[in-house]
Amino acid sequence: MSELLNIISQFPEIKEVKETRRLNSGWINQTYLVETPAETTPNYILQRINHQIFTDIDMLQRNIEAATAHIRRKLEAKGETDINRKVLRFVPATDGKTYYFDGESYWRVSEFIADSQTLEAVTPESSYLAGLKFGEFQAMLADIPDELGEIIPNFHNMEFRLQQLREAVADNKAGRLAEVQDLVDAIEADAEKMCQAEQLFREGKLPKHICHCDTKVSNMLFDQDGKVLCVIDLDTIMPSFIFSDFGDFLRTAANTGKEDEPQLENVRFNMEIFKPFAKGYLESARSFLTPLEIEMLPFAAQLFPYMQAVRFLADYINGDTYYHIQFADHNLVRTKAQYKFYQETCKAEPEMKAYISTLI
Ligand code: GN1
Numbered sequence: 001m002s003e004l005l006n007i008i009s010q011f012p013e014i015k016e017v018k019e020t021r022r023l024n025s026g027w028i029n030q031t032y033l034v035e036t037p038a039e040t041t042p043n044y045i046l047q048r049i050n051h052q053i054f055t056d057i058d059m060l061q062r063n064i065e066a067a068t069a070h071i072r073r074k075l076e077a078k079g080e081t082d083i084n085r086k087v088l089r090f091v092p093a094t095d096g097k098t099y100y101f102d103g104e105s106y107w108r109v110s111e112f113i114a115d116s117q118t119l120e121a122v123t124p125e126s127s128y129l130a131g132l133k134f135g136e137f138q139a140m141l142a143d144i145p146d147e148l149g150e151i152i153p154n155f156h157n158m159e160f161r162l163q164q165l166r167e168a169v170a171d172n173k174a175g176r177l178a179e180v181q182d183l184v185d186a187i188e189a190d191a192e193k194m195c196q197a198e199q200l201f202r203e204g205k206l207p208k209h210i211c212h213c214d215t216k217v218s219n220m221l222f223d224q225d226g227k228v229l230c231v232i233d234l235d236t237i238m239p240s241f242i243f244s245d246f247g248d249f250l251r252t253a254a255n256t257g258k259e260d261e262p263q264l265e266n267v268r269f270n271m272e273i274f275k276p277f278a279k280g281y282l283e284s285a286r287s288f289l290t291p292l293e294i295e296m297l298p299f300a301a302q303l304f305p306y307m308q309a310v311r312f313l314a315d316y317i318n319g320d321t322y323y324h325i326q327f328a329d330h331n332l333v334r335t336k337a338q339y340k341f342y343q344e345t346c347k348a349e350p351e352m353k354a355y356i357s358t359l360i
């Protein structure tokens with residue numbers, strides 16, 4: 001606690017602390033809730049940023065500041081109220097930056113959004129609202145004047161992720177290859193098809209936009225009535241294909257099982273979540289999407305479970321160096337669940353296409 005209080009004292013806006021509590025959220029950063037005693041002051045979120053993964057903290061915070069400032073201006077222009085609950089606000093440290101370096105770790109503070117909740121599962125109604133929100137998020141950032149950095153280079157580049165898997169396979173550092181060879185082969189069989197976005201980009205047919213790039217359900221805050229308040233976990237905001245946000249949301253929301261579901265028969269593609277999400281997304285994003293981007297939305301739904309399977313599998317083969325694991329073969333269980341989900345999205349492709357065509 002006293003170590004944390006020291007850190008908190010670097011953010012002068014926080015005058016008094018009642019309690020700090022570790023929150024269990026995300027695989028990457030360490031997150032604490034900072035409660036203040038007065039009813040009239042907000043509570044805060046304190047995070048130790050994982051700078052093994054985010055190596056350029058200055059760029060990281062510049063991206064986040066630019067994006068949140070731009071969204072804030074848009075919300076103000078629309079005459080929205082309660083704006084501090086609709087876009088994250090980062091608190092300046094004594095030197096005016098939105099992070100503090102204690103000689104070892106990087107820390108940042110944002111205002112805690114009151115009366116909010118995260119959901120692990122969405123309903124058709126909240127899925128529609130989430131689609132609207134992520135479409136709006138991308139649409140609002142479509143004309144951002146600032147140039148945002150690629151905070152994790154090639155983050156959602158499928159060719160690059162396959163390359164990493166191939167390197168892991170070649171090195172076989174943890175001696176786990178034999179056990180997963182079938183999975184590697186299955187993944188390789190679809191590699192070319194799954195790299196079509198990068199190919200289209202090279203041909204000048206597919207643009208990049210500023211995306212959130214981690215739109216899993218748990219990265220959205222809902223109010224007590226189940227309405228979407230705002231999008232959180234902004235570390236990975238960067239230029240990407242719009243597929244990132246569409247696909248990654250469905251990867252978690254439209255899966256009837258868990259991300260690391262051990263019972264593979266529980267992993268199915270939920271069309272009743274896909275449909276309202278696609279409807280909401282197109283309502284708010286259509287204004288800036290190209291016909292090819294719209295046509296490829298079912299591809300986006302397949303791409304993200306596939307990519308996540310590739311990433312989990314590479315990490316398993318490397319001996320679990322990237323994702324925190326909770327048990328010995330956690331990354332393998334995750335891989336199998338994501339791969340199964342990918343197969344389900346492939347089966348659902350005709351139905352997804354048919355539905356999208358009713359929307360345009
Ligand atoms: C990581 O930060 P978190 O836990 O929300 C990862 C995402 C993965 C996700 C899988 C920077 O997200 O790309 O999709 O885990 N973030 C990073 O759950 O690698």
Ligand code: MG
Nearest residue numbers: 026028214233
């Ligand atoms: Mg994240």
